[in-house]
Each structure stands twice: as C-alpha cells, then as structure tokens.
Amino acid sequence: MCDETSNCLTRVMDDQCTMHVTCVQDVMQKIQAALQHIPPTHRHYIANALLNMAVSRMMTEGGSAQTSTILLRLGDYVGSGHDAPAAERAVDLTAMHS
Secondary structure (H helix, E strand, C coil), X not given: CCCHHHCCCCCCCCCCHHHHHHHHHHHHHHHHHHXXXXXXXXXXXXXXXXXXXXXXXXXXXXXXXXXXXXXXXXXXHHHCCCXXXXXXXCCCXXXXXX
C-alpha cells in the first residue's frame, strides 16, 4: 500500500503512477469509510472541510503560486462541464481544458 515516505498524496502523475494512484485510492476508501460515521446534520460540511485541508497541505508543500495554478486548472476543468472524475483516474491538471 502506501507509506509516509512515498509522499503519495502529492505525486499522482509521475513515473510511479500506478503506485501513487493505488495510494490515493487507498486513502479515498479510508475517507469514505470514516465519513459514514459523520452525523447526517454535519455531512454538508464534509466537502468544504476536505477542500480546506487539501488546500492548506498544498500551500505548505508547494507554496501559493503552485497551489493557485493547480486550483485554477481544477476550476477550469470543473467549469468546462466535465463529468466528475472516476475514482481510479486522476484529473489531468497539466494544462487548461477550456
């Protein structure tokens, strides 16, 4: 699976793509299992909380410029009318999609 030294949450599109996608899938499954224990009255906060945590981590690891570029590309992807990404595929954020 995934260990802390592989830094798998920040490197999905690299030479070891299969290993890192497996790590991301493992984490996603654990998050989904944990979210089942959230009371229904709090579930509408989940997406915002996860996004805040992800952006905070991205800024810490990559800085503001890199984080804003990634988020701009993600916003372009979402705004271009694409379907939600499948769990087994990473969204390609190497270029704009519009």
